[in-house]
Amino acid sequence: MENVNLKKLAQTLNLSVSTVSKALQDSHEISQETKRRVLDLAKSLNYVPNPYASSLRRKKSKTIGVVIPEVTDSFFSLAIKGIESIVQPKGYHTLIYLTYESLAREQTILQEFQSGRVDGVIMSLSGETNRIGHLETLQAKGIPIVLFDRIFDEATMAQITTNDFESGYQATRHLIEQGCRRVAFLSLSDSLSISNQRLEGYKRALAESQIAAQDDLIVNGSREISQELIRTLLQSPQRPDGLLASVEKLAITAYQLCEELNLTIPDAVKIIAFSNLETASLLNPSLTTITQPAFDMGKAAAIALFRNLEKTYFDPQKESIVLPSLLVCRNSTRRCN
Amino acid sequence: MENVNLKKLAQTLNLSVSTVSKALQDSHEISQETKRRVLDLAKSLNYVPNPYASSLRRKKSKTIGVVIPEVTDSFFSLAIKGIESIVQPKGYHTLIYLTYESLAREQTILQEFQSGRVDGVIMSLSGETNRIGHLETLQAKGIPIVLFDRIFDEATMAQITTNDFESGYQATRHLIEQGCRRVAFLSLSDSLSISNQRLEGYKRALAESQIAAQDDLIVNGSREISQELIRTLLQSPQRPDGLLASVEKLAITAYQLCEELNLTIPDAVKIIAFSNLETASLLNPSLTTITQPAFDMGKAAAIALFRNLEKTYFDPQKESIVLPSLLVCRNSTRRCN
Numbered sequence: 001m002e003n004v005n006l007k008k009l010a011q012t013l014n015l016s017v018s019t020v021s022k023a024l025q026d027s028h029e030i031s032q033e034t035k036r037r038v039l040d041l042a043k044s045l046n047y048v049p050n051p052y053a054s055s056l057r058r059k060k061s062k063t064i065g066v067v068i069p070e071v072t073d074s075f076f077s078l079a080i081k082g083i084e085s086i087v088q089p090k091g092y093h094t095l096i097y098l099t100y101e102s103l104a105r106e107q108t109i110l111q112e113f114q115s116g117r118v119d120g121v122i123m124s125l126s127g128e129t130n131r132i133g134h135l136e137t138l139q140a141k142g143i144p145i146v147l148f149d150r151i152f153d154e155a156t157m158a159q160i161t162t163n164d165f166e167s168g169y170q171a172t173r174h175l176i177e178q179g180c181r182r183v184a185f186l187s188l189s190d191s192l193s194i195s196n197q198r199l200e201g202y203k204r205a206l207a208e209s210q211i212a213a214q215d216d217l218i219v220n221g222s223r224e225i226s227q228e229l230i231r232t233l234l235q236s237p238q239r240p241d242g243l244l245a246s247v248e249k250l251a252i253t254a255y256q257l258c259e260e261l262n263l264t265i266p267d268a269v270k271i272i273a274f275s276n277l278e279t280a281s282l283l284n285p286s287l288t289t290i291t292q293p294a295f296d297m298g299k300a301a302a303i304a305l306f307r308n309l310e311k312t313y314f315d316p317q318k319e320s321i322v323l324p325s326l327l328v329c330r331n332s333t334r335r336c337n
Numbered sequence: 338m339e340n341v342n343l344k345k346l347a348q349t350l351n352l353s354v355s356t357v358s359k360a361l362q363d364s365h366e367i368s369q370e371t372k373r374r375v376l377d378l379a380k381s382l383n384y385v386p387n388p389y390a391s392s393l394r395r396k397k398s399k400t401i402g403v404v405i406p407e408v409t410d411s412f413f414s415l416a417i418k419g420i421e422s423i424v425q426p427k428g429y430h431t432l433i434y435l436t437y438e439s440l441a442r443e444q445t446i447l448q449e450f451q452s453g454r455v456d457g458v459i460m461s462l463s464g465e466t467n468r469i470g471h472l473e474t475l476q477a478k479g480i481p482i483v484l485f486d487r488i489f490d491e492a493t494m495a496q497i498t499t500n501d502f503e504s505g506y507q508a509t510r511h512l513i514e515q516g517c518r519r520v521a522f523l524s525l526s527d528s529l530s531i532s533n534q535r536l537e538g539y540k541r542a543l544a545e546s547q548i549a550a551q552d553d554l555i556v557n558g559s560r561e562i563s564q565e566l567i568r569t570l571l572q573s574p575q576r577p578d579g580l581l582a583s584v585e586k587l588a589i590t591a592y593q594l595c596e597e598l599n600l601t602i603p604d605a606v607k608i609i610a611f612s613n614l615e616t617a618s619l620l621n622p623s624l625t626t627i628t629q630p631a632f633d634m635g636k637a638a639a640i641a642l643f644r645n646l647e648k649t650y651f652d653p654q655k656e657s658i659v660l661p662s663l664l665v666c667r668n669s670t671r672r673c674n
Contacts, residue, residue: 046474078409080408093446093449096408097431278409279589279614279616282593283616
């Protein structure tokens, strides 16, 4: 099928391209009769405006870029639903870009955004991201960014977070109250602000109970490296009696390792995880979680972004909010006698 | 910050826009000295080519649209990884569009593609999609589509599937062999080709064992409707002793309902599901699955799409392949004495 463009419509109707364009935009300069002729033909030929050309004209893509590390974590798939709940009713499109925890990929994606492919960006940083020059460059080009969950402390942009410090503290306190004395902290990265906040909460809870934090109980690395480190920990004579997984995946890894090593949860080791897993209550044993307000965080990020897009003046500090997470106690941290 | 474009570069260097453009494209028409001057300035001003403008010129977006119903199902998140494993090394971008099982959304997304936002499309149909005029219109505009998993039988495009009929048959046979006599079939849609294939396999296995298929044991509807139908089934005096979930989510629903209704799996009811859940082996009890080759299906779809993009002639039949799924027996279908 031949592509139908303005020129083709104009030729067929023996009108100028500019008249056809104005007719399609319902301009008052064009007569009703001409508008009707143009619209009828456009409809019958299945004419679609070229968004590249019209984006150049109106400088709007009506598209929001969502840049996240992955979609296998249930936190992110829920957050996307929250973002879409705001973006769709506004007539915007959401495009999802995955960084797979790579800073280089994140930089490439943002570099591409500089040219106007998206009107604004909602993002959660990759595990490798330890600097944000690429974000600042994009913002300086007039494309606003809102960060959620995995933020960057010094960033001067709206940031939607949950109470990671308090949650790390609360999770650790819960393990101690259930009888744990050697609590390990498991994370995938030491550059992420959220991991650090959770780790600080963990340390505070230990200190309050006069338990010394031990470096060998703090695990971080890629999933493969973490798996080996957790295995070594669980096989050591001084193995931990409690695990706090800062990432859902590491809780799954820990469950798999406990099965492999014949360690009973919660008797031999108790496990709590930051997680939005729909199957948390169905696991054997059911998993105690810190459940993040994933949907609401995505929603809040989209609201902040549109406020930014619709205003000429925007105060990122005022748009930054902290939504609380929830401790849900289940059997993986049950007290054993 | 002011946007730097070709015109700005040309003005600053006192060259024509066309000379600057050719210099940036390393044309042999331009001297080394001029190229060096242009590149140095472009670099120092942080010049980025406008992809809308250059897309109009070269008519390539170097972008593949991936249109899927959702990302909360682990099948799709794994399939995306398979797609990216081919798309990324080719220097293309992947954009993910979610239909949330809505035909109307799917049509809107494809309508937008007509204007050249993407070079090709990989898609898995929404649960509502019972006609594919929107796909045919897009293909007729020269934008190739490859379907995977949720295909449309009469479609004349490359289709990557798994052996849904055989898997439905095998899953049902497995339940019968484990002692089930009243097997229910659970799905989210009756328009999807894969659901029908699986249902046919289910019926064949029942027939082979001289078990009459019963309409009241075949459940389909939205997740909410299915949940109520499954609840009613499980509470009826003639409740099923086996459930075959055609969708991962419905297995989770079934587990939740069994817990709520105090029905022990696998004693009171056995459950098998089409699923790529990473937690399948950790559930209580561990879930017997038909595991689809999700990563390989995504990969195969991307390979077929690039073959299509790179050739002028393309035979969709030849590119269509069927990859086998795998039955993984676990405790949710254990024989009870």
